[in-house]
Amino acid sequence: MFPQGNQCYTYEDCKATADWLLTQTDVRPSVGIVCGSGLGGLAEMLKNQVAFNYKDIPNFPQSTVHGHAGRLVFGTLKGRSCVCMQGRFHLYEGYPIQKITLPMRIFKLLGVDTVILTNAAGGLNQDFKVGDIMIMKDHLNMPGFAGNNPLAGLNDDRFGVRFPCMSDAYDRELQQLAMDVGQELGFGDFLKEGVYCVLGGPSFETIAECRMLHKLGADAVGMSTVHEVIVARHCGMRVFALSLITNQAVMDYDSEEKANHEEVLQTGKQRAEQLEQLIFTMVARMEHNNNDA
Numbered sequence: 001m002f003p004q005g006n007q008c009y010t011y012e013d014c015k016a017t018a019d020w021l022l023t024q025t026d027v028r029p030s031v032g033i034v035c036g037s038g039l040g041g042l043a044e045m046l047k048n049q050v051a052f053n054y055k056d057i058p059n060f061p062q063s064t065v066h067g068h069a070g071r072l073v074f075g076t077l078k079g080r081s082c083v084c085m086q087g088r089f090h091l092y093e094g095y096p097i098q099k100i101t102l103p104m105r106i107f108k109l110l111g112v113d114t115v116i117l118t119n120a121a122g123g124l125n126q127d128f129k130v131g132d133i134m135i136m137k138d139h140l141n142m143p144g145f146a147g148n149n150p151l152a153g154l155n156d157d158r159f160g161v162r163f164p165c166m167s168d169a170y171d172r173e174l175q176q177l178a179m180d181v182g183q184e185l186g187f188g189d190f191l192k193e194g195v196y197c198v199l200g201g202p203s204f205e206t207i208a209e210c211r212m213l214h215k216l217g218a219d220a221v222g223m224s225t226v227h228e229v230i231v232a233r234h235c236g237m238r239v240f241a242l243s244l245i246t247n248q249a250v251m252d253y254d255s256e257e258k259a260n261h262e263e264v265l266q267t268g269k270q271r272a273e274q275l276e277q278l279i280f281t282m283v284a285r286m287e288h289n290n291n292d293a
């Protein structure tokens with residue numbers, strides 16, 4: 001069933017893309033950032049930018065979703081060299097899961113040791129409000145339960161081991177740093193932590209599905225991030241991830257609410273400034289990652 005799956009991009013393909021990028025810029029990033037829906041403004045904050053449209057990067061997929069610009073931006077943030085994906089790829093765009101996660105392997109080959117991912121998500125936890133920022137402490141991988149895991153297929157040991165551990169996927173020190181920085185910045189009222197559940201999308205969830213996911217222990221539901229986290233951890237990068245609660249998942253048959261992408265992008269705009277501030281302050285304070293997984 002899977003033998004060709006991971007052949008989608010070989011180690012050599014990933015290396016060719018990374019080497020191409022390294023010939024185009026002097027920036028040698030240690031931090032890689034992925035911007036979620038409506039959160040691409042993060043990339044604009046990088047200083048001394050060198051930016052590439054995805055269509056100009058060998059082997060790179062194209063962004064097809066409104067709110068995902070499709071640019072890879074290199075630059076510095078508080079003096080630290082970074083690379084930022086202004087737009088990510090999703091299963092529902094029709095890409096194979098290995099293609100969605102290809103940028104993580106390119107990050108690794110560029111020298112990135114820490115990946116920061118953001119996403120827009122629906123809130124399942126009844127204590128969450130629209131505009132809350134949730135530090136991801138864990139995930140539920142629904143496509144993975146059905147066998148759609150980005151590491152399925154032949155394993156290339158140059159990236160990582162056949163059976164990587166995921167109980168330590170989300171770096172605990174970075175979670176604590178985010179909490180500390182959030183408190184200092186006065187974000188305590190809307191900074192939460194929780195479990196993110198990924199689904200395939202693009203349809204939003206039914207009421208019964210939201211109720212089920214909540215019962216299973218999910219605090220937020222979305223359509224991304226987890227595949228990238230798995231590949232980033234497989235190749236030994238440290239991971240930190242944030243969900244912006246852009247809408248309340250509909251859990252009640254009396255509700256008139258309807259999830260929609262416009263609301264997702266609108267909430268992104270309203271909270272973007274604080275989310276950016278949180279990430280920049282964290283990047284300024286982060287220690288380098290010395291212990292590859």
Ligand SMILES: O=P(O)(O)O[C@@H]1C[C@H](O)[C@@H](CO)O1
Nearest residue numbers: 036037119120223224261264
């Ligand atoms: O890329 P993310 O996970 O932030 O995007 C979410 C999931 C869908 O792509 C979209 C739904 O509005 O936002």
Ligand code: HPA
Nearest residue numbers: 120121122221222223259
């Ligand atoms: O409610 C949601 N469900 C799934 N994905 C999402 N992305 C933003 N909001 C949602």
